[in-house]
């Protein structure tokens with residue numbers, strides 16, 4: 549009997565031990581799954597923020613110094629291989645061709661119309677057919693147009709904006725909206741921006757900002773920069789270099805008869821300085837900068853003080869309080885001179901305009 553009791557006691561003790569072991573196993577298993585779960589959701593979360601971070605909310609203020617938040621996740625153009633079965637393929641690729649080799653079609657020996665532009669290509673200023681990070685790319689076009697633009701004082705759609713560059717940067721004639729060429733350019737711009745969320749502006753779009761100088765940008769100093777770092781390609785009188793068959797520029801002009809006119813975006817010093825700082829000399833990029841801020845501003849002042857075609861600008865900036873700080877022609881809403889608006893120093897102008905906006 550005593551033995552039996554002892555046995556029962558042992559069985560009970562063993563049963564308790566077994567319960568404990570099973571319990572512990574369950575706890576360990578539970579902890580383990582919890583760990584895996586939180587880890588994977590963390591990973592998911594970090595993927596999401598990486599995608600979200602590559603877009604910054606559209607900022608319409610032309611004087612914002614730091615609209616780009618992220619420094620590592622930049623927009624990439626969609627993959628052309630995925631166009632293979634797309635019914636828009638032909639349109640999109642023709643649009644890209646027109647951006648890259650505009651001169652072949654509309655330049656001095658243009659196959660569609662001769663001399664309806666200055667012979668430049670859109671790609672001369674919208675690098676790699678408008679896909680380069682901080683190379684004035686087109687990533688924000690599809691999602692931010694139509695939009696109000698202060699230069700015209702109206703809401704502009706994509707064809708209007710494209711024709712703006714034809715009339716100003718290419719100092720030429722506009723395209724008919726229903727032409728195959730305009731429709732193809734629009735198709736290409738829309739395709740480039742197809743993965744960008746509505747209303748957003750991807751990081752790396754347009755230009756990267758640079759610091760303002762405390763002094764006015766100096767054309768004399770800029771001339772030295774030009775001779776040392778630009779002239780070998782853009783030539784002594786800024787006239788650029790035509791290819792041997794006269795169909796397109798190998799090196800585009802920076803001033804003179806075949807350059808952009810005084811109503812073009814690059815005629816504003818901040819646009820020019822930001823473009824060259826992150827893109828010139830050819831081969832430079834935001835990760836391989838070759839000019840100091842001073843060199844960029846000074847060479848901008850030198851180039852934009854040289855002669856170039858003139859456009860009738862009477863209708864531009866109908867509301868003078870919306871003129872950008874570096875617009876080189878008065879009248880202005882403030883009392884700073886034309887020359888300070890053209891070459892700076894800009895900070896006093898920006899400070900004054902911030903004050904009046906507060907009031």
Ligand code: HEC
Nearest residue numbers: 668669670672673688689709710713714717808813814819
């Ligand atoms: C001489 C340089 C230059 C050339 C050539 C040029 N552009 Fe532009 N383009 C600019 C600049 C600079 C801006 C930005 C101007 C600004 O924001 O004030 C711009 C802006 C644009 C925009 C609006 C981009 C945006 O995100 O809002 C479009 C679209 C455009 N250009 C299309 C074209 C097309 C199409 C061509 C060829 C027919 C062309 N550009 C040729 C300099 C140029």
Ligand code: HEC
Nearest residue numbers: 671672673777778781798799800801802824828829830847
């Ligand atoms: C090695 C040759 C080379 C050098 C040096 C060079 N560029 Fe360029 N630049 C080019 C080429 C090529 C393009 C057109 C890019 C394209 O079509 O892909 C260009 C385009 C430009 C444009 C826009 C198109 C235009 O003609 O208005 C500007 C502005 C410009 N360069 C300014 C400069 C400045 C300022 C310097 C000196 C700091 C400089 N470049 C040095 C080759 C050069």
